[in-house]
Amino acid sequence: MDSHSLLARRAAALSPAAFSGHHGTIPFESGDAFPGIFPDLTAAAELALTKYRTETLQYAPRPGLPEMREWVAQYLTADGARTSPQEVLMSNGAKHGIDLLCRLLLDEGDSIVVTAPTYFTAIPIFKSHGVSFVEVGQDAEGIDVEAIEASFTRLCRQGRKLPKFIYNIPDFHNPTSVTMSRRRREALVEIGARHGVLVVEDSPYRKIRFQGESEPSLKALDQDQGVLTVGTFSKLVAPGLRVGWVTAPPDLVNRMGQLKSDGGSSPLLQRTVLEFCKTGGVESHTRIAQDTYGAHRDRMVRALRRELPQVTFAIPDGGYYVWITLPEEMDGDALAKRAAEEHVLIIPGSKFFAGKGHPKNHVRLAYSYTTPEEIDEGIGRLARAYAALAEKAKVQENA
Amino acid sequence: MDSHSLLARRAAALSPAAFSGHHGTIPFESGDAFPGIFPDLTAAAELALTKYRTETLQYAPRPGLPEMREWVAQYLTADGARTSPQEVLMSNGAKHGIDLLCRLLLDEGDSIVVTAPTYFTAIPIFKSHGVSFVEVGQDAEGIDVEAIEASFTRLCRQGRKLPKFIYNIPDFHNPTSVTMSRRRREALVEIGARHGVLVVEDSPYRKIRFQGESEPSLKALDQDQGVLTVGTFSKLVAPGLRVGWVTAPPDLVNRMGQLKSDGGSSPLLQRTVLEFCKTGGVESHTRIAQDTYGAHRDRMVRALRRELPQVTFAIPDGGYYVWITLPEEMDGDALAKRAAEEHVLIIPGSKFFAGKGHPKNHVRLAYSYTTPEEIDEGIGRLARAYAALAEKAKVQENA
Numbered sequence: 001m002d003s004h005s006l007l008a009r010r011a012a013a014l015s016p017a018a019f020s021g022h023h024g025t026i027p028f029e030s031g032d033a034f035p036g037i038f039p040d041l042t043a044a045a046e047l048a049l050t051k052y053r054t055e056t057l058q059y060a061p062r063p064g065l066p067e068m069r070e071w072v073a074q075y076l077t078a079d080g081a082r083t084s085p086q087e088v089l090m091s092n093g094a095k096h097g098i099d100l101l102c103r104l105l106l107d108e109g110d111s112i113v114v115t116a117p118t119y120f121t122a123i124p125i126f127k128s129h130g131v132s133f134v135e136v137g138q139d140a141e142g143i144d145v146e147a148i149e150a151s152f153t154r155l156c157r158q159g160r161k162l163p164k165f166i167y168n169i170p171d172f173h174n175p176t177s178v179t180m181s182r183r184r185r186e187a188l189v190e191i192g193a194r195h196g197v198l199v200v201e202d203s204p205y206r207k208i209r210f211q212g213e214s215e216p217s218l219k220a221l222d223q224d225q226g227v228l229t230v231g232t233f234s235k236l237v238a239p240g241l242r243v244g245w246v247t248a249p250p251d252l253v254n255r256m257g258q259l260k261s262d263g264g265s266s267p268l269l270q271r272t273v274l275e276f277c278k279t280g281g282v283e284s285h286t287r288i289a290q291d292t293y294g295a296h297r298d299r300m301v302r303a304l305r306r307e308l309p310q311v312t313f314a315i316p317d318g319g320y321y322v323w324i325t326l327p328e329e330m331d332g333d334a335l336a337k338r339a340a341e342e343h344v345l346i347i348p349g350s351k352f353f354a355g356k357g358h359p360k361n362h363v364r365l366a367y368s369y370t371t372p373e374e375i376d377e378g379i380g381r382l383a384r385a386y387a388a389l390a391e392k393a394k395v396q397e398n399a
Numbered sequence: 400m401d402s403h404s405l406l407a408r409r410a411a412a413l414s415p416a417a418f419s420g421h422h423g424t425i426p427f428e429s430g431d432a433f434p435g436i437f438p439d440l441t442a443a444a445e446l447a448l449t450k451y452r453t454e455t456l457q458y459a460p461r462p463g464l465p466e467m468r469e470w471v472a473q474y475l476t477a478d479g480a481r482t483s484p485q486e487v488l489m490s491n492g493a494k495h496g497i498d499l500l501c502r503l504l505l506d507e508g509d510s511i512v513v514t515a516p517t518y519f520t521a522i523p524i525f526k527s528h529g530v531s532f533v534e535v536g537q538d539a540e541g542i543d544v545e546a547i548e549a550s551f552t553r554l555c556r557q558g559r560k561l562p563k564f565i566y567n568i569p570d571f572h573n574p575t576s577v578t579m580s581r582r583r584r585e586a587l588v589e590i591g592a593r594h595g596v597l598v599v600e601d602s603p604y605r606k607i608r609f610q611g612e613s614e615p616s617l618k619a620l621d622q623d624q625g626v627l628t629v630g631t632f633s634k635l636v637a638p639g640l641r642v643g644w645v646t647a648p649p650d651l652v653n654r655m656g657q658l659k660s661d662g663g664s665s666p667l668l669q670r671t672v673l674e675f676c677k678t679g680g681v682e683s684h685t686r687i688a689q690d691t692y693g694a695h696r697d698r699m700v701r702a703l704r705r706e707l708p709q710v711t712f713a714i715p716d717g718g719y720y721v722w723i724t725l726p727e728e729m730d731g732d733a734l735a736k737r738a739a740e741e742h743v744l745i746i747p748g749s750k751f752f753a754g755k756g757h758p759k760n761h762v763r764l765a766y767s768y769t770t771p772e773e774i775d776e777g778i779g780r781l782a783r784a785y786a787a788l789a790e791k792a793k794v795q796e797n798a
Contacts, residue, residue, distance in 0.1 A: 032457055032458055033456070033457060033458075035452075035453040035456075035457060038452055038453065038456040038457075039456075040448070041448050041456075042444075042445050042448045042449060045441075045444040045445070045448055046441050046444070046445065049439070049440050049441045049444055050441060053434075053437050054434040054437065055639075056639050057432070057434075057437040057438075057440075057637035057638070057639040057640070058431055058432060058434060058437075058637070058638055058639050059431055059432075059633075059638045059639065060639060060641075092491060092661040092664075092665070093661055093662060095660055095661055095662050096660050096661040096662075098660070099660030099661075103527075121662075124657070125660055128502075128658070128660075234458075238456035238457070239456070239457055239458045240454075240455050240456040240457050240458065240459060240665060240666045240667045241456070241665060241667060242459075242661055242662070242663075242664065242665040258523070259527070261494055261495050261497070261498030261524055261527075262491040262492055262494055262495040262498075262641055263492060263494050263495075263520075263641070264641075265491075265641065266491070266639060266640060266641040266665065266668060267639045268639045268640060268668065268671075269665060269667065269668065
């Protein structure tokens, strides 16, 4: 499979067209994919538009193409989470999947459990459904299940409704890159089952692992249809496809199909993805993504240690992000603003909290989109921004 | 442009694969496109996946690709409705566009104006936003503007809020195929502007005209940004693309962009459509669609006159549908049920009313999806169903 070869990708990575969007600014804020490794989908698209033309150019079945749902079910089953095609609903990417789950499950005034911090793009989706948040912390083993238990007990005692679901990213969490330990996963699934609260497992980065072994997915540990999942081809193939999925019991899948305001997700995209999948494209692209993003991570970790020894962070085993803890007196929003003046973009930690009153000394850096050279240059600029800000603070203190 | 030639399409139309879904049942219920005229998009997709690879496989700008928005703006401007690219938001088809407008404009407890009957797929979308309906009738010139005026006056007198918008399909209305006259269009735009009530113009069939001249679009007659529009490539290219658009003032476009739960519509689909558009694909496909659906309409009109002289209908000048009026004592639901037993599917008129208490003696037939031969066969079956039902009624009457 020459078109999937690493060499071909490397050649693409070196072409200037791959980086036309930066304009001199280094975008560590961007969770975009590295353009240098986009796969060659021309053969898959051509098949989709010829052999499957009457399928791909017509209106599609709302839950998705049957063969696509089958492929996803097999993919998840191979990963330890037994899934039938009837449990799979195709969506326009993971965000659309989250929105469909919200449309299905949430009523005005409901609450949900999220980590603090959590995936910042999901926050406005949740808010648009009128929910309130029960925020719980994380440690190195993942979401704090004891805090969930304590909050459920408190709500019960007050005679109030329990949250509708617990939303979590168990693998290479966005933004913290924490991966849940096995025993924490078991505890999370157990607490959901015991209280009758659904768990929504959003795991886009699971396969982008650079080292170590995967823990079982939450769905793999679930005995009671208590775990719904959100998945996407954005990291397995390419984000521009906007093809993802939701898994849920078949009756919920059918109801979400009715809620899809787009009718059905594009059969042309689904068939293109599917033909790519059938040739082993996901597996080969996953290996390339692991190699590439692993090298990007190494580069960023080295640069941070060299240029910014004042900050702390856990080295991510996978995913796209480094979650930086600044010294307590350093404000992440101020650093992001100062960094933009140095032409490097980062996201202040404050954006990742659904509620208020959280620590301000964090920023998130993505190493996915930029080249290794840009990573070195960008961390250098960030260090300059940091030094300028620290200097200013010192001057003010002395004044 | 050989790939767009009618001959190539005809050849495709004759291949058995094009009709693999019917299984002996004739689907006049389906507003699907005729598979025999699907255009050849392979060259456009290949360009999208090679030359534009870093654009099409990456996350997309939420409002759509700038060049795509420009194309749509020019297309609408050429049709008499001056539109800037900033007024265009790309969507995943027209239904998604309607949903985005609802998300933007509607609050729980709002009402909207719809025709009785109206586009049945839009009804559950509207309902999911918790609206109530002000239903007004239609005549041969389109929506009854005097009835809208009377209802607004009544609401004002009662101190109640006016509807948030008037939803209408001015060209080849679904299901009635009525096209609004120019003076009725002017009256509709005027009443909206005078009362400060927006008009939502949904016009997917506008270009699928078999005879006569187009009237100006509602947007072309609008002086006050009072008309928002919903459009789609489903009829201009192919439904499987799921690419459509909404036009609105730029600030509303930006707010709808934020409401797009899918992030941005697939840049791969947008670029594929755009490259097809740039080669004149829409114009050539529109001519083919006019020829094909015009011939289908002729065939259905002839068959209905021959086989079912008991029913009445207006001959559509364009679009996909014939709206049948049955004798008053004949129930559309009963006919649809009996027809299904004869293996021909139709939609009872009752499905097209947002409210209750409407006439029951209508059915909608689509001539878009089936072949001319299937149209003859299907109307024959429908006539048998009709005769059986009429016979049964006579027997019961005499009993």
